[in-house]
Amino acid sequence: MILSKSVVDTAEIFKALGDATRLKILKMIAAKGNNLCVGKIACNLSISQPAVSQHLKILKNAGLVEADRQGFHVHYKIRNNALDAYGINAADFLKSFGAEMDLKDNCELKGDKENCNKLNN
Numbered sequence: 001m002i003l004s005k006s007v008v009d010t011a012e013i014f015k016a017l018g019d020a021t022r023l024k025i026l027k028m029i030a031a032k033g034n035n036l037c038v039g040k041i042a043c044n045l046s047i048s049q050p051a052v053s054q055h056l057k058i059l060k061n062a063g064l065v066e067a068d069r070q071g072f073h074v075h076y077k078i079r080n081n082a083l084d085a086y087g088i089n090a091a092d093f094l095k096s097f098g099a100e101m102d103l104k105d106n107c108e109l110k111g112d113k114e115n116c117n118k119l120n121n
Contacts, residue, residue: 009063013082016062021045022055023097026064029078030094037073
């Protein structure tokens with residue numbers, strides 16, 4: 001049996017949403033005004049930047065986030081229409097679970113600190 005593209009795409013989206021760390025990342029991006037770099041996410045979750053990058057790759061491949069390169073940093077934002085086909089508003093979905101994220105503002109960032117801090121504050 002060959003699965004249709006829409007079934008495979010749907011499975012990818014819900015597989016991406018099925019990981020607690022990825023849900024935290026999405027919630028963090030939403031809490032910070034839809035513009036957050038990998039370094040800030042890693043600092044706030046106390047995990048490595050490569051681990052965050054792998055999670056974001058999965059979220060991006062599922063069509064849940066978009067990336068925008070700013071200097072040395074890649075900033076991520078949520079694709080608010082990503083869940084429209086399922087009758088789910090992404091912003092409402094992210095508000096529907098867990099407490100609000102208390103983000104650290106004093107994270108040590110490598111590379112273009114000014115650019116990352118300017119866009120994230």
